[in-house]
Amino acid sequence: xxxxxxxxxxxxxxxxxxxxxxxxxxxxxxxxxxxxxxxxxxxxxxxxxxxxxxxxxxxxxxxxxxxxxxxxxxxxxxxxxxxxxxxxxxxxxxxxxxxxxxxxxxxxxxxxxxxxxxxxxxxxxxxxxxxxxxxxxxxxxxxxxxxxxxxxxxxxxxxxxxxxxxxxxxxxxxxxxxxxxxxxxxxxxxxxxxxxxxxxxxxxxxxxxxxxxxxxxxxxxxxxxxxxxxxxxxxxxxxxxxxxxxxxxxxxxxxxxxxxxxxxxxxxxxxxxxxxxxxxxxxxxxxxxxxxxxxxxxxxxxxxxxxxxxxxxxxxxxxxxxxxxxxxxxxxxxxx
Ligand SMILES: [Zn+2]
Numbered sequence: 001x002x003x004x005x006x007x008x009x010x011x012x013x014x015x016x017x018x019x020x021x022x023x024x025x026x027x028x029x030x031x032x033x034x035x036x037x038x039x040x041x042x043x044x045x046x047x048x049x050x051x052x053x054x055x056x057x058x059x060x061x062x063x064x065x066x067x068x069x070x071x072x073x074x075x076x077x078x079x080x081x082x083x084x085x086x087x088x089x090x091x092x093x094x095x096x097x098x099x100x101x102x103x104x105x106x107x108x109x110x111x112x113x114x115x116x117x118x119x120x121x122x123x124x125x126x127x128x129x130x131x132x133x134x135x136x137x138x139x140x141x142x143x144x145x146x147x148x149x150x151x152x153x154x155x156x157x158x159x160x161x162x163x164x165x166x167x168x169x170x171x172x173x174x175x176x177x178x179x180x181x182x183x184x185x186x187x188x189x190x191x192x193x194x195x196x197x198x199x200x201x202x203x204x205x206x207x208x209x210x211x212x213x214x215x216x217x218x219x220x221x222x223x224x225x226x227x228x229x230x231x232x233x234x235x236x237x238x239x240x241x242x243x244x245x246x247x248x249x250x251x252x253x254x255x256x257x258x259x260x261x262x263x264x265x266x267x268x269x270x271x272x273x274x275x276x277x278x279x280x281x282x283x284x285x286x287x288x289x290x291x292x293x294x295x296x297x298x299x300x301x302x303x304x305x306x307x308x309x310x311x312x313x314x315x316x317x318x319x320x321x322x323x324x325x326x327x328x329x330x331x332x333x334x335x336x
Contacts, residue, residue, distance in 0.1 A: 072165075075161065075165075075166055076158060076161055076162070079157045079158050079160070079161035079170070080154045080155075080157060080158045081154070082157060082174075083150075083153045083154035083155070083156060083157030083158065083174070084124035084125055084150045084151070084153065084154040085124055086153055086157075086174070086178055087124060087149050087150035087151070087152065087153030087154055087178075088122070088124045088146075088150055090149055090153060090178055090181060090182055091145070091146050091149050091150070092108065093182055094145075094149065094182060094185045094186060094189075095111070097182075097186055097194060098186060098189055098190045098192070108122055110135045110137060110138060110140070112135060112138050112140040113135060113137050113138035113140070115135070115136075115137040115138070121136055124147075124150040124154070125147045125150050125151055125154075128142060128146055128147040129147070145185075149181065149185070152181065153177070153178060153181060156174075156177045156178075156181075156316075157174055157177070159320060160173045160174055160177065160216070160219075163216050163217060163218045163219050164215060164216045167215045167216070168211065168215075169208060169211045169212070169215040169216050172204050172207050172208045172211070173208060173216060173219070175204050176201065176204055176205065176208070176265075176269055177316065177319075179197050179198075179200075179201050179204070179265075180312045180315055180316060181312070182197060183197055183198065183262060183308055183312050184308065184309050184312035184313065187258075187306040187307075187308035187309050187312070188306055188309050191256070191306050192256075192258060193256065193258030193259065193261065193262050193308045194258075195258075195261060198258070198261040198262045198264070198265045199261060199265075201262075201265030201268070201269075202232050202261075202264050202265050202268045203268075204265075204268075204269075205222070205228055205231070205232065205265055205266075205267075205268025205269035206225060206228045206229065206232075206268050208221060208222070208228075208269060209221065209222040209223070209224060209225045209227060209228035209268070209271070210225050210228075218323065219319055219320065219322075220270050220271075220274050220318050220319055220322030220323065221269065221270060221271065221319075222268065222269065222270060222271030222272075223271060224271075227271035227272055227273065228267075228268045228269075228271060229268070230267075230271075230272040231266075231267030231268050231269070231270060231271045231272040231273075231274075231275055232264040232265070232267045232268040233264075233267070233272075234267055234272045234275045235260075235263035235264045235265075235266055235267030235268075235275050236260050236261070236263060236264035236267070238263065238275070238279065239255065239259050239260040239263050240260050242255065243255050243257070243260065255307055256307075258308060259307050259308055259311065262308050262311055262312075263275070263278075263279070263311060266278055266311060266315045269315070269319070270315070270318060270319065270322075274318055274322060277318050277322065277325075277326075278311065278314045278315055278318050279311075279314075281314035281317060281318065282307065282310040282311045282313070282314035283310075285310050285313065285314065286305060286307060286310040289310075290305045
């Protein structure tokens with residue numbers, strides 16, 4: 001850095017300036033320094049002039065006229081804000097899809113008093129806080145689901161950006177995470193996994209693999225397009241086999257075909273190698289929640305369990321923490 005600063009100065013003064021720096025850096029006594037300065041008057045003046053300049057910022061012609069750290073912070077904020085805005089749209093989908101309403105018309109309105117929501121009452125997260133969690137018109141409480149979905153989607157977008165930086169792979173990854181959030185919520189509410197989400201999801205997963213998992217280090221993704229296609233086939237194949245086996249034994253469907261398509265989408269995203277990990281995690285968390293419910297319920301084991309909820313949560317966990325989980329697994333169970 002110091003070398004670069006020196007080079008910007010007039011070449012004719014360069015040797016003397018260098019002397020000045022050497023004087024500053026050396027461990028001479030003040031007396032010796034003063035004596036040397038007295039010998040060479042110009043060196044002394046240079047010494048004084050160089051001191052403040054050494055701390056001045058430099059702007060070489062080839063360097064960008066912005067601070068790269070500020071640019072990254074700005075883009076990270078955009079990722080967060082976009083996540084919150086898309087999260088607001090996800091709330092509309094989550095609310096209207098089960099009610100078979102259009103997701104574009106009519107504009108946002110209070111579900112209780114039907115008053116149109118003004119733009120300043122529709123700012124993600126902030127409006128909920130400003131309104132004190134109540135409708136401005138009818139004062140009916142607003143579900144905490146709204147700010148929570150917005151916040152979750154925003155934080156996931158930030159987490160993706162942290163891995164990808166400003167890369168085009170951010171877009172399909174953000175789409176997959178948002179689609180997974182919607183699948184989790186709609187399955188929880190009405191036990192349906194809409195084909196309009198998980199079927200295109202297979203292609204988005206393949207697109208991510210095609211762009212290249214290298215652009216999203218730290219995320220568990222299909223490494224190649226072939227891994228992605230095999231992942232979709234393995235995911236769909238395992239659950240289809242379970243449904244057929246269950247049907248042969250019990251003569252009824254234990255799981256929906258929606259789960260088959262959802263695991264096909266997940267397989268396309270994470271690749272065939274990670275499909276067993278997602279299935280295992282979903283089964284364990286599903287059992288932890290479902291077994292106590294099934295034991296308490298009257299019609300034992302007839303309980304409809306929204307497996308898509310657990311598949312979705314397991315997918316997000318493996319996607320973001322897969323490497324950490326596998327490391328922990330290896331350290332815990334594989335002897336050194
Ligand atoms: Zn209202």
